[in-house]
Amino acid sequence: MQYYNQNTKIFLNGEFVHANSAGIDLFGQSLHYGYGAFEGLRAYSTHNGTRIFKAEAHFDRLRKSCESIGLPYKWDNRTLIEKCYELLEINNLRAAYIRPLVFSGSNMHLTSSEDANLMLAAWEWGPYLGQHLLRVNISSYERPNPKSFHIDAKISGQYINSILASTDAIRKGFDEALLLDQDGYVAQASSENLFIEKDYKIYTSPLDNIFPGITRQTVIGICKELGFDIIEKKLTIQDVYTADSAFLSGTAAEIIGIKQVDHIIYKEEWEHSIGATIQRKYKNLVLEQENYEVII
Incomplete structure (x- = not known):
């Protein structure tokens, strides 16, 4: 499936940018060694508007995941939750899957990173395994x-x-x-x-x-x-x-x-x-x- 197009924006290191122009650090530990942490959240279209289910629990777990592997976590979770709602609005999404990803900076050594980046992305995604038994x-x-x-x-x-x-x-x-x-x-x-x-x-x-x-x-x-x-x-x-x-x-x-x-x-x-x-x-x-x- 296609997760983004030329109009899709993501939240990357403090600003909203187009997904197709974000770029990748080819010398990052996340790319070479899988040294990163992520989460998955769902936003639902309810009678109260778009609501993200258990957002605080997910971002708290993201922080703990980063801490468990020595990956710096410098973000305020309440602010990130607000950015998730803003991300949904920018991309005109009412019900969506949200993917926060914390990934390292350049480092080819097998040591904990001193720098980290954060991305928020969202896309329409039905139940991951479908709806059949x-x-x-x-x-x-x-x-x-x-x-x-x-x-x-x-x-x-x-x-x-x-x-x-x-x-x-x-x-x-x-x-x-x-x-x-x-x-x-x-x-x-x-x-x-x-x-x-x-x-x-x-x-x-x-x-x-x-x-x-x-x-x-x-x-x-x-x-x-x-x-x-x-x-x-x-x-x-x-x-x-x-x-x-x-x-x-x-x-x-x-x-x-x-x-x-x-x-x-x-x-x-x-x-x-x-x-x-x-x-x-x-x-x-x-x-x-x-x-x-x-x-x-």
Whole structure:
């Protein structure tokens, strides 16, 4: 898909510039080593106007991601949120995906950067994995060992692991991949968190070797609000195979149901599952049709 045209503007280092003339630092660590941090936010067109869901939580995580790898973070998050709204207005977007990216300056050494740049971009983007029930496989690729780096940070280079897993899944005829951790437990999808339903309870992996998704936390909150039992436990492959139903969550993907894992097709109709109820409640929440919490 085309993410920008000759009229599209981005916010780069304090000013709005045309995306096609921004230029790239060919000697930056981000380009050579994946030394950068990013976020993904969604803006929704609501009856209250355009609203960015959980903006403060996303920018707070961006700051923490940069700090975890020694990448300077010199920006005020409240100002950046305001710039996001301005960016949407400039590009005439009411509902959009927003990508903040912090990337390093020139440095060919394997040392922390003393300089950093920030970009904000936005484009129209439907649910990342589409809107149909997914066919997923247990990947041969594993989640990185948590002792190798900060797996709770959204670092650019870490997503090579996700690219390899999802590309392999698609090549095999699936829509997405589920990755195991180093101990053989099912951790998450390539860029989404996993939930399974079994005997009217919802289960999800604990924060040991998964990415702590903001949407994941929102789903947990919805479960508690609606009175559904939500249990964090290490999930085996057999747990996933024998579940009644399952779904993924993420800012880009939102909430999307799973039809099949490897050769196992879930028998429960998605429309009758707890996941489908959570999906509907989540949509009401982001569109401000349900007052579960304040959206900033």
